[in-house]
Amino acid sequence: MEDAHFYKEMEKGTLTGVFDGHGGSKVSAYASAEFQKRFPKALKEANGNVHQAFGKVIDQIHQNVAxxxxxxxxxxxxVVCYIDKETHQIYTATLGDSEANIYRKSGQDGITSIPLSCVRDWLSPKDLNRLISIYGKKTVMSFVKKVGSQAKHIRSQLAYGVNVARAIGDVENTGEPGQPRVIHKPKITVNQLRQGDVLILACDGLKDFVPEQEIAKIVANRPSQSLNFFQKFFYGQQEPKFLARQLVDAALKEMDRRLNDNVTVVAIEVA
Structure with missing residues (x-):
């Protein structure tokens, strides 16, 4: 298992994150442990500026790994989210292809999926340009044409086996200062939470195997205060935890038919 995750209550907010390792489990485990330790201090030193705190902590962790x-x-x-308890704003920092989404009631029975993560892969313009600066436009674009629209296929030759353009670590693939390849600059977004929202953080083991429409359907049909005896026994009457299990099971079911991957899901319901 190369994934790691955490959930941490702070005085003025809630911090949670999912880390999907590649090449081993040590960096993801270290990043998860260090983020929850370092972020409160970084936020205080930044006078509450979440953007600065996110960037500082990610850089510190990356440098230690390097x-x-x-x-x-x-x-x-x-993918790390910080929820401000006073303003109910949610700040999301993303590196690579782990993602966070808000699932919000829409109409009588509908659910709207609101993406919080800016996923950056090798087909994202700025990240693709880093490959072009190294290999040249003709080589890169001919290879992109060959592999099609699946960004993860680019890793086989042009991206040194790494299928994400941004990550913590990957020191062997970061390149030189003048020609960076994998970088650790996060994309940060801000959104507003509402009562009844469901926040889900997940690695690509969920998103690659379960369509977004199916995820929204599972969220819409989740049990609410209606777990049976056995579900309450195993999940401690925690409906979000049971929802996370449902999503993991949906991904594993699809993996049995195709490929295998780790699956980590964190689900939080806004009261």
Whole structure:
């Protein structure tokens, strides 16, 4: 299992994150543990500026990973959310293809999916340009034409086996200062939470196997205060935890028919 996750209550907010490792599990486990330790101090030093705190903590963790040569072949995606308890604003920092979404009631029975993550892969313009600066436009674009619209296929030759353009670690694939390849600059978004919203953070093990429409359907049909005896016994009357399990099971079911991957899901319902 190369994934790691955490949930941390703070004095003025809630912090949660999912980290999907590649090349091993050490970087994702380290990043998860360090983020929840470092963020409160970084937020205080930044006078409450969440953007600055996110960037500082991610850079600190990346530099520590880079200084430990035994981890040079490993890396990790990240999606981290900070919820301000006073304003109900949610800040989301994303590296790679782990994602966060708000699922909000729409109409009588509908659910609207609101993406919080800006996923950046090798087909994103700025990230693709980094490959072009190294290999040249003709080589890169001919290869993109060959593999089609699936950005993850680019890793086979042009991206040194790494299928995300932004991650913590991946020191062997970061390139030179003048020609960076994998970078650790997060994309940060801000949104507003409402009562009844369901927040879901997940690695690509969910998103690659379960269509967004199906995820929304599972959220819409989730049990609400109606778990049976056995469900309450196993999940401690925690409906969001049971919802997360349902989503994981849906992904695993599809994996049995196709490929395999790790699946991590964090679900939070806004009271």
């Amino acid at each position: 200084n430990y040569s035994a981890w040079n072949h490993e890396g990790s995606t990240a």
